[in-house]
Amino acid sequence: MMLRLTSIVLLGLLPNLLPAQARVHEDILNLKAEGRAGPALAACSQNLTKLLAKQKLSPAGATQAEYLLTLAELVARKYLLHKEFCDMATQLSKSPGLASQPLLASWLHHYETEHLSAQGKLSEAAKILDDLGYVRDFQVIGPLDNERGGGFREAREFETAPGKLDLSATLDGKKRPVTWKRIQLVDEPTGVLNLAARQRPNSQALSYLAFAVTSPKAQILSLRLATGGSVAAWVGRKEVLRRDCSIRSLGFDQDVCALPLQAGANLVLVKVCTQSGGYATRMRICDLDGSSLGRDRIQVSAAPEAIEGAKKGAEGFALQAKPADLVPAMGAEAHLVSLLANGKDMEAK
Structure with a gap:
């Protein structure tokens, strides 16, 4: 995993922000600097266990836990302590305090999938990905032109008129005609849809991703995703997220928006862009507070018949949510985007 801006900020500043814990952090960083990776990781684990022994963490305690988890992952990755x-992670999963910190729990298990994958334990990693709510079934069309971000700014009719989305259509691609293709991430243990590896050209380009989310009832969930560029x-017909970002490292839960669902099939469309940076994405659907969904809350499919059913149901529904309903993604890269229209509470019409 690439070094996150969050990690840099936390590792550089947090000891100063939390003076009472500065000595603990300094000792761990000294162990790391001396190359004593095992003791450094053990110290992170011990302090996390102590923090999460409490049923509920204070804001300062939650911040410290995030810092220690970030540091533990950096040490484990650098020194191959998978x-x-x-x-x-297995031990911390039993901690009482983790239940009150769903985003911290998700972050822990996300890191766990990467270290499981590094050990070749792909089936175990895949199970955790499913529990975290990662989308692994997409209809994809691309690469389309995004020279200097122009494609991101250009609106296509099917963005807000789902009836115009035609999976049999051929579009003018960046270099040649392109068509919709179904991609299922069956053998991808990290949940990443690597568009750069699947498309040429793979710079100054963009793709559209479509999938259907079937819900047994009207409910508002959250879509949390990471990209290497604009997204x-x-x-249905309602824009729920717009993030103009020419380049960034692919992280975890970098953006979050409300995902308003009506009962039945709902069409979700995502535009993933790159200029000169990474051309990839991963996304997951979870509760508003970031906690994982039960198995029966939704079903996700990019099968053509599922997409067609979702298109028919996209012609209008009213479902409201306020920005306060959402819990932002953790870390400095997180960007909370609420469903607001002209400064008012969102309403899909």
């Missing part, structure tokens, strides 16, 4: 990190998303 098994040790997974052992720590926009729609549910």
Whole structure:
């Protein structure tokens, strides 16, 4: 995993922000600097266990836990302590305080999938991905032109008129005609849809991703995603996310928006862009507070018949949510985008 801006900010500043814990953090960083990776990881684990022994964490305690988890992952990744990190994750999963910190729990398990994958334990990693709510079934069309971000700014009719989305259509691509293709991430243990590896050209380009979310009832969930560049998303006819970002490292839960669902099939469309940076994405659907969904809350499919059913149901529904309903993604890269229209509470009409 690439070094996150969050990690840099936390590792550089947090000891100063939390003076009472500065000595603990300094000791761990000294162990890391001396190359004593095992003791450094063990110290992170011990302090996390102590923090999460409490049923509920204070804001300062939650911040400290985020810092220690970030540091533990950096140490484990740099010194290949994959098994040790997974052992720590298993132990921390039993902690009372983790239940009150769903985003911290998700972040822990996300890191766990990467360290499981590094050990070749792909089936275990895949199970955790499913529990975290990662979308692994897409209809994809691309690469389309995004020279200097122009494609991101250009609106296509099917963005806000789902009836115009035709999976049999051929579009003018960046270099040649392109068509919709179904991609299922069956063998991808990290949940990443690597568009750069699947498309040429793979710079100054963009793709549209479509899938259907079937819900047994009207409900508002959250869509949390990461990209290496600009991204926009729609549910039915309503834009729910727009993030103009020419380049960034692919992280975890970098953006979050409300995902308003009506009972039945709902069409979700995501525009993933790149200029000169990474051309990839991963996204997950979870509760508003970031906690994982039960198995019966939704079903996700990019089968053509599922997309067609979702298109028919996209012609209008009213479902409201306020920005306060959402819990932002953790870390400095997180960007909370609420469903607001002209400064008012969102309403899909």
